[in-house]
Amino acid sequence: MPTWLQKLLTRTGLAPRPIPEALWQRTLAHYPFLAALPAADKAQLRKLTGSFLAKKEFTGAHGLEVTDAMAVAIAAQACLPVIRIGLKYYNGFTGIVVHPGAMVARREVTDAAGVVHHYREVLAGEAMQHGPVTLSWEDASTPGDERGHNVVIHEFVHKLDMYDGAPNGAPPLPSRAARAQWQAVMQAAYEGFRRQVTMAERFGAEWPWLDAYGATSPVEFFAVASEAYFVNRERFSVDFAPLTALFDQFYRPKMAATQ
CATH class of the missing domain: 1.10.472.150 (Glucose-regulated metallo-peptidase M90, N-terminal domain)
Structure with missing residues (x-):
């Protein structure tokens, strides 16, 4: 059947x-x-x-x-x-x-x-x-x-x-200003996350809760951060508040516009 x-x-x-x-x-x-x-x-x-x-x-x-x-x-x-x-x-x-x-x-x-x-x-x-x-x-x-x-x-x-086009750690965005904003917020979050992972790897600091695979490249950070944004938004929004706001603008445009 x-x-x-x-x-x-x-x-x-x-x-x-x-x-x-x-x-x-x-x-x-x-x-x-x-x-x-x-x-x-x-x-x-x-x-x-x-x-x-x-x-x-x-x-x-x-x-x-x-x-x-x-x-x-x-x-x-x-x-x-x-x-x-x-x-x-x-x-x-x-x-x-x-x-x-x-x-x-x-x-x-x-x-x-x-x-x-x-x-x-x-x-x-x-x-x-x-x-x-x-x-x-x-x-x-x-x-x-x-x-x-x-x-x-x-x-x-x-x-x-x-x-x-080729993956670069950003979704398709409507304007140069939007792309510049995305780059600035994502780069700051990515570098901060890489520092956390490096401190854990080299000096025994506490591991971040987000998957360390995200520290391998901006492309992987975008994917790993998006996983957490959708699956555990509550925790993600605490640790990545600026990134949460940025993701809201792309993934939830109507919600972002009414908040």
Whole structure:
């Protein structure tokens, strides 16, 4: 018997089928940061999730069957960053590849001396420019924790970053002034976070609660900070107040305008 998602994908040219109520409620119940959304945002997220599912193609790797519940769970998390700004930022790709667990990617890097080094990297997810998003279901199915970790939001924020070109730690912004403001606030937050991580690594200071991976580059800091902004806004807004205000302007423009 065809699944709900299979039926959805056969409705060419028609409005997406509504997500079944029981399936939607199970998704909200599993992810507390989604369940905590205001009613109007939940309704908008449900609508966006249905549209997202009608446009994207899910593929299971290593024999994994992507069920309706898995697809809706991933789609709902992916749509959270664009709940106020729309799905157009995800127009540049179609495929979402879901692995049962972490992936091992082969990497190649050339050092300053011209020597090529080969290594393997364990990944929970990856977003490729002009290509698919790859996710570990083991990680994507995690409800989240107080550190604000969320691999789906992380990778889809990379897609936002890539919308207008190579990733640079900033989403598409409407003006030079907006880009200058973003750069100033983000750079200050990033440098402060790097200092915290360095003090913890070298001198045994307390580790910051935000994932230290964000200290590796401005691109990763944008994605890691966005995870925490959506999953644990209360804690994030205490430690990163200027960044919270900046994110509100981009992710929640109507809210920012009325505050």
